[in-house]
């Protein structure tokens with residue numbers, strides 16, 4: 372028998388499940404299709420004050436109080452200690468030169484500490500995605516979403532105003548129809564071909580690759596003489612998103628309270644090839660060998676799973692929406708994890724799409740709302756790519772890097788102030804991500820290129 376839904380969502384990462392929850396709260400019937408099953412590994416963990424303010428605003432506006440504790444470290448630990456998380460008090464940056472010990476010259480010269488919250492209780496978090504995404508999908512089910520995991524999608528057809536989806540689940544054929552189709556499959560963009568959303572250039576970003584895993588036994592910086600400083604740190608150095616930056620790339624280190632540490636490298640194509648990143652663990656050892664202080668931090672660590680290699684980290688689709696369909700922002704584009712912009716972009720997109728559904732689904736205005744969603748989604752993705760791309764050009768010149776990155780942190784502070792003043796405000800209309808003339812001014816064009824399909 373074919374089931375019929377208002378909305379079919381393909382992909383149950385945090386964004387798909389959250390969109391499913393919101394769509395249920397505005398009264399729509401929702402099916403959520405997942406090719407795998409939870410809990411499962413997912414990369415992308417570090418939140419920012421803006422991420423948490425946007426999540427809080429969605430939870431308030433759509434009556435999802437069980438999500439509120441996830442927006443602050445203290446409330447999260449009290450409400451859901453079983454859902455893994457890490458404490459994030461700020462952004463920590465250290466500058467390194469290949470082959471040399473960390474110079475440890477001090478603030479602005481080879482270290483930048485950007486505090487995001489004054490105390491642990493109200494601090495940001497790193498989401499341990501296996502737990503976090505699993506939690507959200509269970510919430511979605513409890514809210515009446517028809518969740519189908521291990522679903523192999525085999526065909527998607529438009530028939531009049533309806534989408535017909537066919538697939539297999541538990542070795543049996545499965546068919547369903549929906550009026551609106553959402554691709555929430557992240558960088559897989561599972562529906563790209565069906566929806567004619569080919570890859571386009573992520574303008575302003577150089578070609579980049581990434582190599583990453585989860586680790587045990589990564590040393591804390593505050594136990595290492597290499598990173599000791601005379602100046603007082605505004606927060607414990609490791610309770611942060613730690614970035615080691617150098618010419619050609621950077622390494623992230625995010626700690627979870629369960630003892631697991633997420634770490635990886637994002638590197639320009641040239642540096643990635645030099646390191647042969649696609650080789651996995653041997654390449655990781657080559658990376659560490661270039662930077663003695665980082666090698667010391669990982670001495671005694673071990674990878675808890677195989678390494679993932681992303682051969683084309685930045686991507687951007689030519690389309691983000693059309694009649695009866697939309698890609699969530701994380702399926703439409705991604706620039707780089709450098710400033711943790713993935714989550715806020717996804718949350719802004721979820722809110723915009725939800726508003727369009729709540730206000731105009733089934734009316735003649737809906738198509739123009741989707742066109743507007745597409746324009747804003749791609750513009751935000753492009754501005755992010757251009758700005759982060761401009762940071763890539765100064766990774767090896769730390770004072771200039773600090774100067775540029777500080778522009779972003781000032782932008783973030785100003786929108787956070789607006790958001791804090793009224794948490795139930797209409798952010799997705801009032802915030803256009805990175806839409807600031809002074810940010811556009813530093814977006815130096817890099818070589819652009821299409822990522823391979």
Ligand SMILES: Cc1cc2nc3c(=O)[nH]c(=O)nc-3n(C[C@H](O)[C@H](O)[C@H](O)COP(=O)(O)OP(=O)(O)OC[C@H]3O[C@@H](n4cnc5c(N)ncnc54)[C@H](O)[C@@H]3O)c2cc1C
Nearest residue numbers: 382384385386406415416417556557561701708711713714
């Ligand atoms: C290396 C790296 C580091 C990052 N770090 C950060 C960070 O620190 N902070 C930040 O804000 N952002 C970060 N990001 C971005 C962040 O990962 C994404 O914004 C986020 O994961 C998007 O979530 P999602 O739910 O849209 O997609 P995903 O988490 O990718 O989930 C997609 C889901 O769709 C499912 N799926 C795929 N294909 C199909 C199919 N055919 N049928 C059914 N289901 C399917 C998958 O199994 C998966 O469960 C990072 C990204 C990368 C690559």
